[in-house]
Amino acid sequence: MELIVGGAYQGKLEYVKKTYQIKDEEVFYCEEDAANPQLDLSKKVIYQLENFILACVKQGIGAREYLMDNRGFLENKIIVCMDISQGIVPMDREMRAWREMNGRALIYLSEEAENVVRIFCGLPHKIK
Secondary structure: OEEEEEOOOOOHHHHHHHHHOOOHHHEEEOOOOOOOOOOOOOOOEEEOHHHHHHHHHHHOOOHHHHHHHOHHHHOOOEEEEEOOOOOOOOOOHHHHHHHHHHHHHHHHHHHHOOEEEEEEOOEEEEOO
């Protein structure tokens, strides 16, 4: 598994497409308003994992547990997630829960990933 993280509009998907020669049809775009949050594990890339995690928060589903249960299906995936841990802690309870669940999911994924890359200003920085 490859984990790609970084802030908003930092070039994460562009990096993935260029580095791994990924086509648009190989990318699953997560939705934040999904009534039944699921990942399309048939795709090579899972993009905007933070949206899936927000959908899990809204539906009362443990995103980290979902990822753990599907660990075997994630082994050859490239997971792209926005880092939402920076800045002011949100006042809204749901947004705080999202921030926490996103952090815990990224901790789990970074432990499982073969490589972890942070993208900043379009530049990759290998963390693991």
